Amino acid sequence: MPKNSLVLRSVGKTYGKNISAVKNIDAEIADGEFVVIVGPSGCGKSTLLRMVAGLETVTSGDIFIGETLVNNLEPAQRDVAMVFQNYALYPHMSVFDNMAYALKIRGLAKKEIKQRVSEVAKILELEPLLQRRPKALSGGQRQRVAMGRCIIRNPKLFLFDEPLSNLDTKLRHQMRLELKKLHHRLKTTSLYVTHDQVEAMTLGDRLIVMNQGRAEQIGTPIAIYQNPATKFVAGFIGSPGMNFLQATITNSGKTADCQGLGQLQLPDSGLVGYNGKNVIMGIRPEHIVVETAIKSGFNLPVILVETLGADSLIHCEAETPPQPAITIRLTGTHQFNIGEQIYFSFPQDKLHLFDGESGANLNQIINKK
Ligand SMILES: Nc1ncnc2c1ncn2[C@@H]1O[C@H](COP(=O)(O)OP(=O)(O)OP(=O)(O)O)[C@@H](O)[C@H]1O
Ligand SMILES: [Mg+2]
CATH class of the missing domain: 3.40.50.300 (P-loop containing nucleotide triphosphate hydrolases)
Known part of the structure; x- marks a missing residue:
């Protein structure tokens, strides 16, 4: 020692x-x-x-x-x-x-x-x-x-x-x-x-x-x-904090239904055992990809834009239940109007899934496959 x-x-x-x-x-x-x-x-x-x-x-x-x-x-x-x-x-x-x-x-x-x-x-x-x-x-x-x-x-x-x-x-x-x-x-x-x-x-x-x-x-x-x-x-680690969304694993572990947003393809996952279960999906604000040219992916209305100089934080939230809310971090300054729909996607390799009860990160299981 x-x-x-x-x-x-x-x-x-x-x-x-x-x-x-x-x-x-x-x-x-x-x-x-x-x-x-x-x-x-x-x-x-x-x-x-x-x-x-x-x-x-x-x-x-x-x-x-x-x-x-x-x-x-x-x-x-x-x-x-x-x-x-x-x-x-x-x-x-x-x-x-x-x-x-x-x-x-x-x-x-x-x-x-x-x-x-x-x-x-x-x-x-x-x-x-x-x-x-x-x-x-x-x-x-x-x-x-x-x-x-x-x-x-x-x-x-x-x-x-x-x-x-x-x-x-x-x-x-x-x-x-x-x-x-x-x-x-x-x-x-x-x-x-x-x-x-x-x-x-x-x-x-x-x-x-x-x-x-x-x-x-x-x-x-x-x-x-x-x-x-x-x-x-x-x-706890990361600022602004990771976005969390309620999701259900479907299609024998191949997809996740993000409540209020839509369906997401999962990496060829080992989540068969989670089929039908509720999980929590996590994505960091800086990892969300905003689609400007085409209207594809998920979409939510912008409710607030924080312009920090080097970065902008775009806050979005649906008006109807279950009202999913996310924060997107983009470098530079951006023009978005309040109420405007923003289109975005979650890159698979940046996605985290957590057990709905224990909170354990399921990426270990996914990556083992
Ligand atoms: N002398 C003491 N007697 C009884 N309980 C105590 C005593 N000192 C600390 N605790 C309790 O132990 C727990 C941990 O306290 P501790 O001071 O280690 O927390 P901390 O992480 O340093 O918090 P903070 O960030 O507020 O300083 C708390 O629930 C606190 O109320
Ligand atoms: Mg202390």
């Missing part, structure tokens, strides 16, 4: 008698990897991170950092550094002292402390701010000081709990890129919590997508985007 890897084996957490916050998570994070835990509010992200930090006990399972089982180690013995949403800087200390604190406690010589602080200040461009107190810093600068305090300790792991969520959109974007550059430079194994799927996609080498305490899928951002394991993951 590499020195600074992190291994979670069936890790679970129950608060009190029956609040099951984290359920049997298995994951291996390689030395130097940046893994993002992403999921909606309350799904157990912080609880999982805090168990790794040693701030919560584990109810079941094991956590290894490198080769060491850390379940029963105090936070200070784990050699991990955590960055919180509110930064938790010491308000009465200068930036220099905030960063130097951990080294002073370790009893390092003054000269060495000064050298390490100045190295880290240089990496984070904090040199002109070393004598200021936290209250005289902007949000982004405070965030960098909080990072500096972690880097200076040279820990085995960085743990981040939504560190950018207090910043405005532009700064958050900028800090995201800085974090990514920093990781390229330091290559410290990192576990990063966010509920923002765009942040997760841009930062993570791999993602752990959590839902109600479970890891629904673990994989690279692109693998998760292309092959979401469940309807939940499909809907």
Whole structure:
């Protein structure tokens, strides 16, 4: 096992008698990897991170950092550094002292402390701010000081709990890129919590997508985007979200009746067993092909057009039940009138089918054939 890897084996957490916050998570994070835990509010992200930090006990399972089982180690013995949403800087200390604190406690010589602080200040461009107190810093600068305090300790792991969520959109974007550059430079194994799927996609080498305490899928951002394991993951990753439509499998698995839209030929599928069953069809807004020259394929009336500059989002919805609604994303700007019929098709290789009950992606079954 590499020195600074992190291994979670069936890790679970129950608060009190029956609040099951984290359920049997298995994951291996390689030395130097940046893994993002992403999921909606309350799904157990912080609880999982805090168990790794040693701030919560584990109810079941094991956590290894490198080769060491850390379940029963105090936070200070784990050699991990955590960055919180509110930064938790010491308000009465200068930036220099905030960063130097951990080294002073370790009893390092003054000269060495000064050298390490100045190295880290240089990496984070904090040199002109070393004598200021936290209250005289902007949000982004405070965030960098909080990072500096972690880097200076040279820990085995960085743990981040939504560190950018207090910043405005532009700064958050900028800090995201800085974090990514920093990781390229330091290559410290990192576990990063966010509920923002765009942040997760841009930062993570791999993602752990959590839902109600479970890891629904673990994989690279692109693998998760292309092959979401469940309807939940499909809907959570990607912006704007995947379109979902009710459908029934017909013709011994060869076609699907999309309610309110029409019939669709399926890839030579292995869905014979699903004949007559209800499924959920998924297609991403960017994968729908709009037919401008010929009036063929499905059609729906346009109800709203969002012009974003580089892209346009065309929202369509039928007026009559079952009122299927979809969003189409087109590059560039487009003229559509409200109420105008738009003709479109779903390329077979971009189509996802999910089990109507379990939400499992059926593409695996289709592609096996
Ligand atoms: N100390 C606690 N005692 C009891 N229940 C708790 C405790 N801490 C968290 N929980 C519950 O455990 C679940 C997971 O909480 P957690 O804070 O890990 O979620 P999260 O994914 O970090 O959410 P958010 O995105 O809102 O920060 C929630 O249902 C929460 O109410
Ligand atoms: Mg949280």
